[in-house]
Amino acid sequence: MSRIAISGIGIVAPDAIGLDAFRALLASGRSAVVRAERFDYFAALVRDFKPRDFINPMKMRRMNSLSRFGVAAAKLALADAGVDPGRNTGVVLGTAFGPVQTSVEYMQEYVEKGAALAPPQLFAESVANAPGSHIAIESDFRGFNITITQRESSALAAAMYACSQLVKGSVDAALTGGVEEASEMTLSILDRLGAVSHDAARPFDKTRGGLSMGEGSVVLLLQPRAAKSYAFFSGFGMARDTTATISDWGDDHAAVATAMRAAIDDAEIAIADVDAIYASANGSMRGDAVEAHAIEQLFGDRVPPVVATKGVFGEYAAGGALQLAAAIVAIDEQTLHASVGFASGEFRFTPNRERRPCALRHVLVNSVSAGGGIVCAVLSKEAA
Numbered sequence: 001m002s003r004i005a006i007s008g009i010g011i012v013a014p015d016a017i018g019l020d021a022f023r024a025l026l027a028s029g030r031s032a033v034v035r036a037e038r039f040d041y042f043a044a045l046v047r048d049f050k051p052r053d054f055i056n057p058m059k060m061r062r063m064n065s066l067s068r069f070g071v072a073a074a075k076l077a078l079a080d081a082g083v084d085p086g087r088n089t090g091v092v093l094g095t096a097f098g099p100v101q102t103s104v105e106y107m108q109e110y111v112e113k114g115a116a117l118a119p120p121q122l123f124a125e126s127v128a129n130a131p132g133s134h135i136a137i138e139s140d141f142r143g144f145n146i147t148i149t150q151r152e153s154s155a156l157a158a159a160m161y162a163c164s165q166l167v168k169g170s171v172d173a174a175l176t177g178g179v180e181e182a183s184e185m186t187l188s189i190l191d192r193l194g195a196v197s198h199d200a201a202r203p204f205d206k207t208r209g210g211l212s213m214g215e216g217s218v219v220l221l222l223q224p225r226a227a228k229s230y231a232f233f234s235g236f237g238m239a240r241d242t243t244a245t246i247s248d249w250g251d252d253h254a255a256v257a258t259a260m261r262a263a264i265d266d267a268e269i270a271i272a273d274v275d276a277i278y279a280s281a282n283g284s285m286r287g288d289a290v291e292a293h294a295i296e297q298l299f300g301d302r303v304p305p306v307v308a309t310k311g312v313f314g315e316y317a318a319g320g321a322l323q324l325a326a327a328i329v330a331i332d333e334q335t336l337h338a339s340v341g342f343a344s345g346e347f348r349f350t351p352n353r354e355r356r357p358c359a360l361r362h363v364l365v366n367s368v369s370a371g372g373g374i375v376c377a378v379l380s381k382e383a384a
Contacts, residue, residue: 001236001266003383004163005229006328008081008221010073010177013322014044014214014313018076019329025312026326029338029355032313033200033212041187042200044214044314055138062121063134064102066095069217069318070131070179071138077175077219078139081228085173085221090143091132092162093219094154094178096316098128098147101183131179131217143171151369152280152287154178155218155321156377160236166224178321179217187213193247195370201283201315203308203339204292206346211282214314218321220328231331234269234362235378237262241290244372249287256294259374260364267362267378274304274378275360276336278327279351280368281308282315283341291368292347303349305358311341320367324377327363331381334360 009019014032016022025032032044046069051060054072063071070093078085103126110118124130129147136145144165148158155178162176190196190213197210222233239259244250264271277295281288295303309326310319326337336358339351363379 001163001234002167003232003234003380004166005223005226006220006231006233007223007226007229008077009230009325009328010076010080010219011325012046012049012069012073013216014046017049019080022325023329026329026337027355029340031200031311031340039184039187041196042198042212043182043187044212045182046216064099064125066099066179066181067125067131067134070219071134073177073217073219074135074175077221081221085223087140087142088172089141090162090165090171090174091136091141092144092146092148092158092174092176093132094148094150094158094317095128095180096149096151096154097186098149099126099130099181100186101181102126104185135175143174150373151371152315152320153367153369153373153375154317155324156365156367156375159233159324159377160375162222163233163236166222174222175219176222177217177219178317180215180316180318182213182215195284197283200341201311202341203281203283203311204288204345204347204351205342206344208283208285208288211284211315213316214319216318216322218325231328231379231381232383233377234380235263235267237266237376239374241372241374244370246371249284249290249368249370250372251286251290253290253293253297256291256368256374257298259376260294260298260366263364263376263378267380269362269378271299273362274364276305276307276330276358276363278323278363278365279306279308280366282310287368287370291366296348305336305352306349307337307352308339308342309337311339324365327365327379331360331363331379334358
């Protein structure tokens with residue numbers, strides 16, 4: 001694949017508003033997952049976010065928290081890039097569940113008051129593509145506007161679509177990333193499915209007990225060529241684990257290995273050229289296991305350093321996008337991050353446990369979804 005430059009990064013994350021704060025959070029080696037006051041669950045929630053710093057108050061009234069996260073992250077990405085990409089810019093975001101809380105509120109109003117009196121603005125904000133639409137309207141972007149929902153893989157799937165359109169020349173630039181909000185309904189359903197940890201998430205750890213949900217947004221500005229770039233998307237791979245159920249991961253590690261290999265081949269590099277893996281691992285029993293066995297299958301006895309970041313900021317589209325952003329920062333800083341939450345392992349490799357300098361030319365980023373969707377990407381330091 002032709003390499004696509006990542007020229008701007010905008011972040012609204014738990015304990016980190018903006019790229020500098022995100023770098024500091026990763027460098028600290030601590031987790032943003034806490035017992036949430038508004039839910040009886042452990043989660044990584046966005047705090048100290050002031051949407052008025054980014055959005056006109058009159059416009060802000062028409063946006064729910066999901067749209068506010070997305071618009072703020074997009075403005076931060078454009079400011080970070082320091083360029084106006086022009087009207088022929090596309091927007092493609094990923095979200096696992098979309099605006100669940102707004103949907104709940106709208107349905108409550110609909111049931112109590114009837115269709116004629118239910119607030120139309122709530123309905124407009126109840127759809128998953130509301131954040132992407134607001135981003136395009138705010139900046140007058142006229143390119144494609146797409147929202148992808150593929151659970152944990154949503155953000156990487158969105159990036160893959162954006163890069164494919166840039167390679168084709170459909171647009172001059174694209175904003176891509178992920179956005180998610182934590183809601184009591186989502187957490188309660190995930191808990192009933194046995195997916196949520198009742199402690200902080202422990203990716204790849206033998207005592208892991210489930211994931212921690214995270215919220216926020218990451219938006220990246222992508223361009224075929226850019227004066228400044230943090231890294232480049234150089235390859236993507238997809239596959240499906242047919243043994244997975246709609247609510248859990250499967251055990252077909254060969255399918256995950258196939259997606260990883262496809263991304264490496266698309267990047268036109270060798271397996272030995274992969275300098276690190278930023279893993280999908282989120283603390284789930286089956287999800288972590290199927291990815292770990294796939295890594296062992298593909299890399300054998302020469303597994304590169306593996307980093308699991310979702311112990312820092314949780315899971316779902318925000319977590320997947322933040323995982324991607326962490327890998328981009330790693331290449332930019334030539335530094336591996338610590339796998340927060342890991343203490344003792346059950347697999348042949350041990351995740352990287354301390355932040356340390358590392359020569360990073362190519363980093364593999366994995367996203368393995370409950371339901372069987374798998375998307376992998378290769379990030380590269382150089383344009384060619």
